[in-house]
Amino acid sequence: MQVDVVVVGGAVMGASCAYWLTAMRPGLSVLVVEQDPSFARASTALSVASIRQQFTTAVNVQISRFGIEFIRHFKDRMGLHLGLKENGYLFLSQTEEGARTLADVARMQQAEGAATEVWSPDQIAARFPWLYVADLTAGSFGPRDEGWFDNMGLLSGFRSMARQQGATFVTDRVTGLAVTGGKVTGVMLEKTGQVTCGAAINAAGTRAAEVCRMAGLDLQVEPRKRTVFVIDAPNARHPDAPLLVDHGFYLRPEQGHWITATVPQDDGPCAPDDFEPDLHLFEEVIWEQLYHRAPGFDAVKVVRHWVGHYAYNRLDQNAILGPHPDLPNLYLCNGFSGHGLQQSPAVGRGIAEHLLTGAWQTINLSDLSVTRMVENKPFREMAIV
Numbered sequence: 458m459q460v461d462v463v464v465v466g467g468a469v470m471g472a473s474c475a476y477w478l479t480a481m482r483p484g485l486s487v488l489v490v491e492q493d494p495s496f497a498r499a500s501t502a503l504s505v506a507s508i509r510q511q512f513t514t515a516v517n518v519q520i521s522r523f524g525i526e527f528i529r530h531f532k533d534r535m536g537l538h539l540g541l542k543e544n545g546y547l548f549l550s551q552t553e554e555g556a557r558t559l560a561d562v563a564r565m566q567q568a569e570g571a572a573t574e575v576w577s578p579d580q581i582a583a584r585f586p587w588l589y590v591a592d593l594t595a596g597s598f599g600p601r602d603e604g605w606f607d608n609m610g611l612l613s614g615f616r617s618m619a620r621q622q623g624a625t626f627v628t629d630r631v632t633g634l635a636v637t638g639g640k641v642t643g644v645m646l647e648k649t650g651q652v653t654c655g656a657a658i659n660a661a662g663t664r665a666a667e668v669c670r671m672a673g674l675d676l677q678v679e680p681r682k683r684t685v686f687v688i689d690a691p692n693a694r695h696p697d698a699p700l701l702v703d704h705g706f707y708l709r710p711e712q713g714h715w716i717t718a719t720v721p722q723d724d725g726p727c728a729p730d731d732f733e734p735d736l737h738l739f740e741e742v743i744w745e746q747l748y749h750r751a752p753g754f755d756a757v758k759v760v761r762h763w764v765g766h767y768a769y770n771r772l773d774q775n776a777i778l779g780p781h782p783d784l785p786n787l788y789l790c791n792g793f794s795g796h797g798l799q800q801s802p803a804v805g806r807g808i809a810e811h812l813l814t815g816a817w818q819t820i821n822l823s824d825l826s827v828t829r830m831v832e833n834k835p836f837r838e839m840a841i842v
């Protein structure tokens with residue numbers, strides 16, 4: 458078999474790349490290879506499915522500016538409603554330095570078109586009276602363009618539209634990359650055998666480094682475990698609550714319940730097939746802080762939990778995008794470190810534009826280039842949730 462582009466990984470990034478490539482260049486042959494079309498262990502399916510404008514790097518705000526419009530108008534383009542709930546994000550600070558940082562970052566976000574507001578503790582209490590604010594110095598809130606949506610709807614829309622536009626999706630596993638003369642010339646598939654290609658896109662999520670290793674390349678991306686808890690709190694019914702980012706946990710409402718998670722103190726790489734939950738985190742880390750911030754969470758019950766993996770970029774927790782300098786027809790779309798779902802519309806478009814034209818077009822994504830990884834020059838995103 459011979460195709461123009463092979464995409465390794467068919468979850469949200471792979472499907473978005475296939476959608477944009479086939480939209481921009483009708484007739485291009487794009488093969489998307491996915492080993493598990495149930496997506497049971499893909500980050501896409503295990504995500505908390507939220508979008509924000511509150512990032513600390515301008516390029517990430519630009520990516521989200523496009524992302525929110527794309528998600529809001531998804532039905533017009535893809536025929537599917539994503540049920541966007543625009544409750545906003547509320548980041549809290551407990552120090553004067555933190556308050557100054559929120560104000561500085563909000564100015565940058567506003568310059569990029571975001572609506573971020575910086576609030577005093579009194580303003581926070583006026584809007585969300587169920588929060589304890591006496592130990593806070595400030596909060597930043599996005600009154601529009603931030604909230605949550607249907608993750609699997611986003612994936613499904615990209616897949617079905619890419620298919621309609623001519624992309625082919627196969628269930629198979631990429632086991633090797635053929636490299637000749639400084640280029641990827643093909644991929645080895647477990648069942649199908651070798652496929653010859655003009656270019657390849659690595660959209661393998663937490664297994665991105667494995668795919669790079671197939672071409673003899675290093676990539677500082679590793680799986681990191683996140684246990685997410687769905688809790689019932691009968692004395693805390695606040696359906697208008699934002700996604701709250703506090704010291705040590707985040708929280709958002711979900712259909713009468715709440716979703717919450719934290720970063721484990723001993724955070725580090727895990728095996729890509731380790732989905733054992735860290736159940737102690739709710740009792741030992743989250744609950745005390747949650748109850749301190751919102752006394753209505755005095756009686757809580759964990760009703761469900763799940764484990765997902767971040768594809769964690771060890772260098773700077775930011776996406777790694779575009780051609781690899783040592784293998785220019787291998788495009789990376791990796792390392793999203795917990796914020797890739799919302800970035801998939803803009804990133805898929807960016808990768809497609811670069812692959813077809815040789816340069817970034819609508820958004821300049823060069824800050825997120827593979828070159829910075831190879832040169833060990835971090836471009837850090839500080840707002841990692």
Ligand SMILES: Cc1cc2nc3c(=O)[nH]c(=O)nc-3n(C[C@H](O)[C@H](O)[C@H](O)COP(=O)(O)OP(=O)(O)OC[C@H]3O[C@@H](n4cnc5c(N)ncnc54)[C@H](O)[C@@H]3O)c2cc1C
Pocket residue numbers: 465466467468469470471490491492493496498499500501502503504505506507508629630631632660661662663664668683685764765766767768790791793794795796797798799800
């Ligand atoms: C708990 C949690 C909460 C999150 N919350 C948010 C959020 O609120 N907002 C947000 O924007 N992002 C969030 N994220 C991050 C987001 O889910 C991911 O960044 C995004 O889904 C990444 O998509 P992906 O397609 O790159 O990777 P994945 O969804 O992991 O997909 C990679 C795919 O590649 C396939 N694959 C791998 N290797 C091979 C191979 N050799 N051959 C064939 N197929 C292969 C896998 O089977 C998999 O389906 C969260 C993630 C987690 C875990």
